[in-house]
Amino acid sequence: MxxxxxxxxxxxxxxDFKLGQRLVHATPRTVTTGDVALYTALYGPRFSLFSSDAFARGCGLVSAPVDPLIAFHIVFGKTVPDISLNAVANLGYAEGRFLAPVFPGDTLSAVSDVIGLKENSNGKTGVVYVRTTGTNQHGEAVLSYVRWVMVRKRDEAAEIVEQTVPTLSTAVAPADLALPPGLDFSAYDWALAGAPHAFEDYEIGEKIDHVDGMAVEEAEHQMATRLWQNTAKVHFNQFERARDPSGRRLVYGGVVISTAKALSFNGLQNAGLILAINGGRHVAPFFAGGTVFAWSEVLDKADLGAAGALRLRLVATKDAPCAEFPDKGGEGVYDSSVILDFDYWAAVPKRV
Amino acid sequence: MxxxxxxxxxxxxxxDFKLGQRLVHATPRTVTTGDVALYTALYGPRFSLFSSDAFARGCGLVSAPVDPLIAFHIVFGKTVPDISLNAVANLGYAEGRFLAPVFPGDTLSAVSDVIGLKENSNGKTGVVYVRTTGTNQHGEAVLSYVRWVMVRKRDEAAEIVEQTVPTLSTAVAPADLALPPGLDFSAYDWALAGAPHAFEDYEIGEKIDHVDGMAVEEAEHQMATRLWQNTAKVHFNQFERARDPSGRRLVYGGVVISTAKALSFNGLQNAGLILAINGGRHVAPFFAGGTVFAWSEVLDKADLGAAGALRLRLVATKDAPCAEFPDKGGEGVYDSSVILDFDYWAAVPKRV
Amino acid sequence: MxxxxxxxxxxxxxxDFKLGQRLVHATPRTVTTGDVALYTALYGPRFSLFSSDAFARGCGLVSAPVDPLIAFHIVFGKTVPDISLNAVANLGYAEGRFLAPVFPGDTLSAVSDVIGLKENSNGKTGVVYVRTTGTNQHGEAVLSYVRWVMVRKRDEAAEIVEQTVPTLSTAVAPADLALPPGLDFSAYDWALAGAPHAFEDYEIGEKIDHVDGMAVEEAEHQMATRLWQNTAKVHFNQFERARDPSGRRLVYGGVVISTAKALSFNGLQNAGLILAINGGRHVAPFFAGGTVFAWSEVLDKADLGAAGALRLRLVATKDAPCAEFPDKGGEGVYDSSVILDFDYWAAVPKRV
Structure with missing residues (x-):
């Protein structure tokens, strides 16, 4: 037998990881309007561009693209069995670029290239850096990002010969931001979009409290995570988690990102379209039963011609309204309520 | 800054409300088969007209329309940020008419006209009456209804000059009921529909216990409410609700309506197609964990030619089977188990 | 009145059941990509054939068919109001054959023929055997299976004249297995499918621990069951279930089947396509909050020409990892952790 x-x-x-190695991830995934409906039910996003085919056509697209975070979750989910099944911690993201819009009917698949390896001094773990690329059925790249995770060694005695830590940008340069082909905000319907705030109205340094709070239930985060075929045990295996000090299933960090992003509508009504992920940190674990709040800060602005772009910092908290903008202190220590610090670029229409 | x-x-x-004011609500919404699947998963409706394209074609339609309550929830959800974000109570509905069927692929948007304002004597709140119209991508009205809510004043000293209370019909007149264009019940398949009960078989005064009970979970009502981009804080913000005497998130009243409507299949198998909402009252708050039961009463009948119409009263209870038809007593005081009293017209095939 | x-x-x-009687079940159901998205969210399946239109086209199909278990759940759900609303127990399945693939857009309906009746000696119950057939909108059978359930008598004095117990096969013969028309595994992409294991690599007697555990929440099993318009009270009516010794809603057995099937990807990556259900037993009730684990055993192999077929036994447990393959002992008594013993045939690509 x-x-x-x-x-x-x-x-x-x-x-098992080698520098230069390419991992072809399993299970290509056709995106559908069913996924969009579930995304709406799980987070309640209200950005018109992803909600209405008619609105998207008014912006020069053939129909409503899916929220770029859907593409991110799908591609990320595919990498889990190959990259982070034995991960101790998800350490960071960088150089995330959305290269082409994804529409219902598109099929996404993913590969990851190992671009960095660094064994930890304890000899038990190491950090793996991968650049993951999501591709549609035409072979066109729709998304690329770098992620690094701390992974356990199977055998502490195993020798890691070739090691390197890649140099990563702290932010995607405006010149590298890609607007969806055909995007045209010249007839943008500000009333249907929900607010008149244009690119010109946002100032660097401006902070926005998104006010609303959203509770997350066990069934919700499990459905949200399985939807993207993400298999990480910590989200689902309650039997095993009962032995963890928390005794709880961990909520997939992407759930916090999408929840906070949906809340950000209140203040960033016209900045739904993520163009790039500069970085992201899951500052503290989040468990079901908590209520997510969020605030944003405008870090930078760039005029892309057909649209403006805002570099935004999205901070999410647990059980803490954000009127006072809970943040990290001078020594980089975060307020205990903070669970996410996410840095991204979003497109926003210009007034003229 | x-x-x-x-x-x-x-x-x-x-x-902030003025008589005659028109509010254009944000976030148009394309309805999809994904929404229909979620609606089915959340409530379990079994009316064949909305479940099967083939059955709908047998009734003269091009494909299965979505349950009219989906159109209602979508349009209602859009009004929340503009009408009822600061509401103390949702007081009632009237003159709700479904004017055209909605099919997957249609995009709905909504506007509300302020038709009534009445300050309360305490000077802290007032009642706002709006007539809301939902429109599809062709500019065709699909739904119109009046709702009135009690809204807080920002400033108690604010003077409200122009006030009026609109005169509203207690029920939509049969002549104002609109059947979907092309609807033809002449080849209606009673066996596939689930019961032989025709228009002729229902009598005014008849009461029907729908027998089954349906529990509602926190994750379910949250998903059901976010699906329609309804942002009312009371349904989601557990952190804030913990300070309420109930300590609980309130279930969106529309969840109770749709749950009771799905239960009504058992006895009203051929009366799934709502044509009008005459009125509705959320008699008591409902919280997750409770089991919904329902019963119906035939209030009136009307022959519309191509179909019959039943005016039905749908009463829902919490944790109380309805064999004894729990109701309001002589003084209008409801049995403590009642949570919904909903008055609507539905189409039903005639035998010949 | x-x-x-x-x-x-x-x-x-x-x-009420008579030998030879045909029951036409209510509520035909159009399957959509929304159903597929929910199925993915509820179970997290990763079989590429059902996940990707592009992958399915590479296997000779026009697009991704839905998981055969979706067809099974839909057809099964339709039978509940007519067959098992007054059932005491769901006793078994046999001779289940998937006869044609189901694609989004297809409409399924179902009929059941009563093929066996056997009153129990207590005079209070009897066993009903039905052969149920699911049919698509072209009148083509997509699924056929036998189920037997123990049903209460309304009147203990009622005399049951004609009784018979049908002879049922213990397994569907390989010659009766139907591959989807056009299925062609000659260009099968093993990397995208997730593993290189071909028909030739599996041996009769081989056991596979699927390792992962999946918790099931109340909201999840309720949504999963309502999605298929299955109305069995035990899954939903918490008010009534509170009087049961368990005090709990029972999880629909199909939820356990689909959960275990999704877990089986880890080890059976290329055996997602169920061709037949030989038998199945819900060994013990399952309640929300538990974590499902699963293991499989290869019972038999058959070369179907265009593909191989594996006869597999899928055993699911509650709160018990399966490294030791918890099973039934010599006297047929199951380990207390076992909740499902399911016997099926699945297609698997041959290496050449």
Whole structure:
């Protein structure tokens, strides 16, 4: 009889990764309006561009694209079995660029290239850096980003010969931001979009409290995570999690990102279209039952011609309204309520 | 630096409404089969007309329209940020008419006209009456209804000059009921529909216990409400609700309507198509964990030619089976189990 | 006034069934990509054939078919009001054959033929055997299976004249397995499918621990069950269930099947396409809050020409990892953790 483990995938351990290695991730995924409906039900986003085919056509597109975060979650989910099944921690994102809009009917697949490896001094773990690319059925890249995670070694004695830490940009340069082909905000309907705030109205340094709070239930985060075929055990295996000090399933960080992004409508009504992810940190774990609040800060502005772009910092908290903008202090220590610090570029229409 | 509140929408207070004012609501919404699947998963409706394209074609339509309550929830949800974000209570509905069927792919938007204002004697609140119209991508009205809500004043000293209370019909007249164009019940498949009960079989005064009970979970009502981009804080912000005497998130009243309507299949199998909402009252708040039961009473009948119409009263209860038809007593005081009293017209096939 | 019970469906009792009787089930159902999205969100399946239109086209199909279990759940759900509303227990399945693939846009309806009746000696219940057939909008059978359930008598004195117990196969013969027309695995993309394991790599007697555990929440099983318009009270009516010794709503057995099937990806990555259900037993009730684990055993193999077929036994447990393959002992008594024992045939690509 065959051994059990030859067919069950144990995931990769740190010594399994090699610099320059390309991982082809399983399970291509056709995106549908069913996914969009579930995304709406799970987060309640109100950005018109993703909500209405008619509105999207008024912006020069053939129909409503899906929220770029849907593409991100799908591609990210595919990488989990190969990259982070044995991860101790998800350390960061960088150089995330949305390269082409995704529409219902498109099929996404993903590959990851190992661009960095750094063993930790304890000899038990190491940090793996991958650049992941999501591609549609035409072979066109729709998304690219770097992620680094701390991964366990299977065998502490395993020697890691080739190591390197890649140099990563702190933010995607405006020249590298890609607007969806055909995007034309010249007839933008500000009333249907929900607010008159244009690119010109936002100032660097401006902070916006998004006011509303959104509770997250166990069933919701499990559905949200399975929808993207993300298999990380910590989100689902309550039997095993009962032995963790928390005793709880961990909410997938992407749920916090999407929840906070949906809340950001209140103040950033015209800045729904993410163009790039400069960085992101899941500052503290989040568990079901908590209520997410969020605030944003305008970090930078760039005029892309057909649209403006805002570089935004989206900070999410747990059980803490954000009128006082809970943040990190001078020594970089975050307020205990903060669970997410996410840095991205979004397109926003110009007034003229 | 700009003030925070210039971009965050605080919602309208009583003194912000003016008679004759038209509010254009944000976020048009394309309805999809994904919405229909979620509606089915959340309530379990079994009316064949909305479940099967083939059945709908047998009734003269091009494909299955969505349940009219989906159109209602979508349009209602759009009005919340402008009408009821600062509402103390949702007081009633009247003159609701479904004017054209909605199919997956249609895009709905909504406007509301302020038709009545009445300040309360305490000077702290007032009642706002709006007539809301939902329109599809062709500019065709699909739904119109009046709603009145009690809204807080921002400033108690604000003077409300022009006030009026509109005269509203207690029920939509049969002559004002609109059947979907092309609807033809002459080849109606009673077996596939689930019961042989025709227009002729229902009698005014008849009461029907719908027997089954349906529990509602927190995750379910949150998803059901976000799906329609309804942002009312009371449904989602558990952190804030913890300070309410109930300590609980309130279930959106539309969840109770749709749950009771789905339960009504058992006895009203052929009366799924709502034509009008005559009135509705959320008699008591409903919280997750409760089990909804329902019963119906035939209030009136009208022969519309191509179909019959039943005026029905749908009463929902919490944790109380309805074999004894829990109701309001002689003095108009409801049995403590009643949570909804909803008055509507539905189309029903005639036998011949 | 009419009696209430003439319009409310009480379901059939044992004495209502007659040998040779055909029951036409209500509510035909158009399957959509919305259903597929919900199925993915509820279970997290990763079989590429159902996940990607592009992958399915690479296998000779016009687009991704829906998971055969979706067809099974839909057809099964339709039978509940007529067959098992008054059932005491769901006893078994046999001779389940998937006869044609189902694609989004197809409309399914169902009929059941009563093929067996056997009164129990206590005079209070009897066993009903039905052969149920699911049909698409072209009148083509997509699924056929036998189910037997124990049903209460309305009147213990009722005499059951004609009784018979049908002879049922223990397994569907390989010659009766139907591959989807056009299925062609010659260009199968093993990397995108997630594993290189071909028909030739599986051995009879081989056991596979699927490792991962999946928790099920109340909201999830309710949504999963309502999605298929399954009305069995035990899954939804918490008010009534509070009087049951368990005090809990029972999870629909199909939820356990689909959860375990999704978990089986880890080890059976290329065996997603169920061709037949040989039998199935819900060994113990399952309640929300538990974590499902699963393991599989290869019972048999058959070469179908265009593909191989594996006869698999899928065993699911509650709160018990399956490294030790919890099973039934020599006397047929199951380990207390086992909740499902499911026997099916699945297609799997051959290496050459």
């Amino acid at each position: 065959k051994a059990v483990t030859t067919k069950t995938d144990p995931g990769h351990f740190f010594e | 700009k003030a925070v509140t210039t971009k965050t929408d605080p919602g309208h207070f009583f003194e | 009419k009696a209430v019970t003439t319009k409310t469906d009480p379901g059939h009792f044992f004495e």
